[in-house]
Amino acid sequence: MRIINFSHGDFVVIGMYTAIVLYTQLGWDPLLSLLVALPLGFLLGVVLERLILSRLVDVPEGSTLLATLGLSLVVQNTLMLSFGASPRSLNVAYGSATVNLGPMTLSVIQLVAGGIVLVVIAGLYLFLNYTERGQAVRATSQNRLGAELVGINTRSVHSLVFGVGVALSVAAGIILIPQLFVTPVITGPVFTLKAFVVTVLGGLGNVWGAIGGGLLLGVVEVLGAAYISFDYRDAYGLVAFLLILLLRPEGLFGRTVKRV
Amino acid sequence: MPASRASPSILQAERVSVRFGGLRAVDDVSFRLECGKILGLIGPNGAGKTTLFNALTGYVPLSSGRVTYLGSDVSRSPPFERTRKGMGRTFQIERPFEGLTVLENVLIPAFLRFPGRGDAEAWAGECLERVGLADRRKQLSSELNLARRRRLELAKALAVKPRVLFLDEIMAGLNPPALTEMIEFVLSLTLDGTAILMVEHIMQAVVELSDHIIVLAFGKKIAEGTPEVVTSSPLVIEAYLGGVDDA
Amino acid sequence: MKRFSGSLAQLALFIAVGLALPLLPGTNFSLLITLLLFIGLATSWDILGGWTGQTSLGHAAFVGIGAYALALGTNRLGLDAISAVQLGVGVAVLFALLWGSLTFGLRGSYFTLSTIAIAEILRLAAINEAWFTGGSAGLFISSLPEPFGLDLFERRVEYYLALVYAASVLACVMWFASGRFGYEMRAVREDEAAAQASGINPTRIKLRAFALSGALTALGGGVYGAYLSFLDPHNLFFLPLSVQIALTAIIGGRGTVWGPALGATLLILPAELFRSVFAEANLLIYGLLILIVTLFVPRGLIGELERYLLRRRYAREQG
Numbered sequence: 001m002r003i004i005n006f007s008h009g010d011f012v013v014i015g016m017y018t019a020i021v022l023y024t025q026l027g028w029d030p031l032l033s034l035l036v037a038l039p040l041g042f043l044l045g046v047v048l049e050r051l052i053l054s055r056l057v058d059v060p061e062g063s064t065l066l067a068t069l070g071l072s073l074v075v076q077n078t079l080m081l082s083f084g085a086s087p088r089s090l091n092v093a094y095g096s097a098t099v100n101l102g103p104m105t106l107s108v109i110q111l112v113a114g115g116i117v118l119v120v121i122a123g124l125y126l127f128l129n130y131t132e133r134g135q136a137v138r139a140t141s142q143n144r145l146g147a148e149l150v151g152i153n154t155r156s157v158h159s160l161v162f163g164v165g166v167a168l169s170v171a172a173g174i175i176l177i178p179q180l181f182v183t184p185v186i187t188g189p190v191f192t193l194k195a196f197v198v199t200v201l202g203g204l205g206n207v208w209g210a211i212g213g214g215l216l217l218g219v220v221e222v223l224g225a226a227y228i229s230f231d232y233r234d235a236y237g238l239v240a241f242l243l244i245l246l247l248r249p250e251g252l253f254g255r256t257v258k259r260v
Numbered sequence: 261m262p263a264s265r266a267s268p269s270i271l272q273a274e275r276v277s278v279r280f281g282g283l284r285a286v287d288d289v290s291f292r293l294e295c296g297k298i299l300g301l302i303g304p305n306g307a308g309k310t311t312l313f314n315a316l317t318g319y320v321p322l323s324s325g326r327v328t329y330l331g332s333d334v335s336r337s338p339p340f341e342r343t344r345k346g347m348g349r350t351f352q353i354e355r356p357f358e359g360l361t362v363l364e365n366v367l368i369p370a371f372l373r374f375p376g377r378g379d380a381e382a383w384a385g386e387c388l389e390r391v392g393l394a395d396r397r398k399q400l401s402s403e404l405n406l407a408r409r410r411r412l413e414l415a416k417a418l419a420v421k422p423r424v425l426f427l428d429e430i431m432a433g434l435n436p437p438a439l440t441e442m443i444e445f446v447l448s449l450t451l452d453g454t455a456i457l458m459v460e461h462i463m464q465a466v467v468e469l470s471d472h473i474i475v476l477a478f479g480k481k482i483a484e485g486t487p488e489v490v491t492s493s494p495l496v497i498e499a500y501l502g503g504v505d506d507a
Numbered sequence: 508m509k510r511f512s513g514s515l516a517q518l519a520l521f522i523a524v525g526l527a528l529p530l531l532p533g534t535n536f537s538l539l540i541t542l543l544l545f546i547g548l549a550t551s552w553d554i555l556g557g558w559t560g561q562t563s564l565g566h567a568a569f570v571g572i573g574a575y576a577l578a579l580g581t582n583r584l585g586l587d588a589i590s591a592v593q594l595g596v597g598v599a600v601l602f603a604l605l606w607g608s609l610t611f612g613l614r615g616s617y618f619t620l621s622t623i624a625i626a627e628i629l630r631l632a633a634i635n636e637a638w639f640t641g642g643s644a645g646l647f648i649s650s651l652p653e654p655f656g657l658d659l660f661e662r663r664v665e666y667y668l669a670l671v672y673a674a675s676v677l678a679c680v681m682w683f684a685s686g687r688f689g690y691e692m693r694a695v696r697e698d699e700a701a702a703q704a705s706g707i708n709p710t711r712i713k714l715r716a717f718a719l720s721g722a723l724t725a726l727g728g729g730v731y732g733a734y735l736s737f738l739d740p741h742n743l744f745f746l747p748l749s750v751q752i753a754l755t756a757i758i759g760g761r762g763t764v765w766g767p768a769l770g771a772t773l774l775i776l777p778a779e780l781f782r783s784v785f786a787e788a789n790l791l792i793y794g795l796l797i798l799i800v801t802l803f804v805p806r807g808l809i810g811e812l813e814r815y816l817l818r819r820r821y822a823r824e825q826g
Contacts, residue, residue, distance in 0.1 A: 004616045004619075004620065052798065052802065055802055056801065056802070063801050063805055065562070065616050065619060066562075066754075066757065066797055066801050067797065067798060067801040067802070069750065069794075069797060070793075070794045070795070070796070070797025070798040070801065071794065071798065072794070073790050073791065073793055073794025073797065074791060074794035074795055074798065075794075076790070076794075077790045077791035077794060078791060080791075081791065189746070193623075193627075196620060200620070234627075234631060235627075235628050235631045235632075238624045238627055238628050238631075239628065241620075241624050242621060242624050242625065242628075245610075245613060245617060245620070245621050245624075246609060246610070246612070246613070246621075317704075318703075319700065319703075338703070338708070339700070339703035339704065340702075340703040340704075340705075340706050340707055340708045340709075341708075343703065343704055343705065343706040344706045348704070349704050351700070351701065351704070355698050355700065355701040356701075357693065357694055357697035357698060357701065358697055358698075359693070359697060359762075359814075360693060360697070361817065364690065364693075367690055368690045368691070368693075368694045368702070368705045368707070369704075369705035369706060371687040371690060371691070371705075372705060372706035372707075375687055377685060377686055377687070380687070398817070398820065398821050398824065399821050400814070400817055400818065400821075403818075416701075416704070416705065417704070419705075420704075420705065420706055
């Protein structure tokens, strides 16, 4: 939708804290929390889009970026005031369980996460290609005015997309928390930055590109850390990001956009 | 036009082509424009008029061919360099600098010829006077109506002291009295030897103003000549009535 | 020249207030130095971000360059303080020109993203090249040469330095605001294609604005370094500082002479007050302020005010 969302990673963090609170207060397993958090995350996204982003028409460029930056600061610091700055995590019984697959050892959580990612990708693919709503989303993303002219309600498409985005971010947080530590302020930007790198690598507005970009970022970081210098691990992704932005702004996997 | 061949040519296009991928938006177009003359560029929608216009002013790169201005090759010059040399233009969709007042809008191109603020302001005021916007100088440009935005576009183009002026559909959407006024105004611009190339849909304006008309269809020049010759050409009538095949 | 003499009077008033404040009893020098520094930094940012319309979220890099040039120049290269600051400004100009010529092909938000990435890479370098920069642990400026016999660690001296800095940046902006360069920058911000039709080379104007903006920011970084006397790469090169600088200018009004200064006053003074009331909440307040400003005063306080005044003056003249 061409909205650069600065608060993306903070929704991952919201997911992580949701899982922690539901586990410690109610004893819910993260997978159970997921079922509740998905619709709530979707609603949250829709409400935020309606309250904030949809109002930002006919304003100076970069306003959506600034608004999501403001949102990010609000989310981070509200969490900070509620939970404190110390890192938190969630220990579930299967948190350290592993499965042997031939020569590889994989943790159960990574397997579950991978499985859910595959389901989400398949779901997105089916939604975008085989449903009317999905095609409306693609049309709006390609040409907003054109979509409006053929009767698509682009406002509701924007809400829908932002809702799905937030729901998926929250879900990612819930799935990952047994493996990671979370702090209210630092964790969010790390995810946001990685998400930027991945989408720019893959090409904005391109689901397959995002998948390829994600894989590529992982490979670049691991190879760079192994063969050049571990200290600069985070920098390799950024350098790759800059190079792609400068050399191929449409992304590695994007089609060249022709201007007429 | 053998009669006017003797007068100095200010702008010359030689076998200009613009391709977008496989599409030939402008295909092998040549013409010559002389001092104080008006060249009309017409053709059905999608004929490549605006693309040719943008190629001549440097906003779209040429795929092949050559544009010569006052004897020097400007085919590879960026738009701002062409402006500096004296090729002024208006935009079909008016592009005022929205946050600035009418006077400030004209001040910006005026600085090109008068680096000092005082002189630039005087010249900008003069240009606004000429287009009849002097009483609007302190208004925000975003608040002007369509006809006035058009005139602001003209004032901005005049402020760079052009020797050749490119006018992109400045008549469109004007009511009859405003149209008559604009036609007279454009005619007055050529008195000091300024040459004009105009893309225009309003046939009345083109016929009344142009010394020479070029007709484009599917990127190709299909006819040219004086207004009388062109308007009676069966090829042109066919093109406008939509009788031309893709061939 | 009426325009310019008007702003000269405003500047004179600003300097007069600045000179008078230390005469009051119980002056909180730290607070005022921070305020003046942010007035200067935000006004410098605005040359690129407001006047030319290229939102940078990487200006902390220039603050870092200025501060580290002072520290490393005096303590490692044996320069006097003024040469060290000049070195920082020179490096900033070169860095801005290189950075700009690489990234000005990018549009809007993509340019902004690239500024974040570049500043972040510089921060990682400052942290990892510990042999030169002191690394993650930071860098103490234990001694500074005394130019003209001034002790740069004394708060009063730092205050006047910060005042000179802020006033110079404002003077610089006033000087170009009503002249050719100011209008060229605004033309580029509003519409690059139309700017070209006015004979303006947009890339060149953007590079010039970036170099000037970076140089003045690095100059402020030098003063900031002397004031902090402990340089922490996690602060000086980091995104939150870039955001704070940009935000200050945006709230006050991008592309106006006094907007960034007003923004700094509105953000720094309450932030210092809130800090003692509830320590961690000032960033929350920042976030809410950004949201409120982008939603309701998108052109910033001075920006909306100027627009309103222009409209009213025109309406009155019409009768």
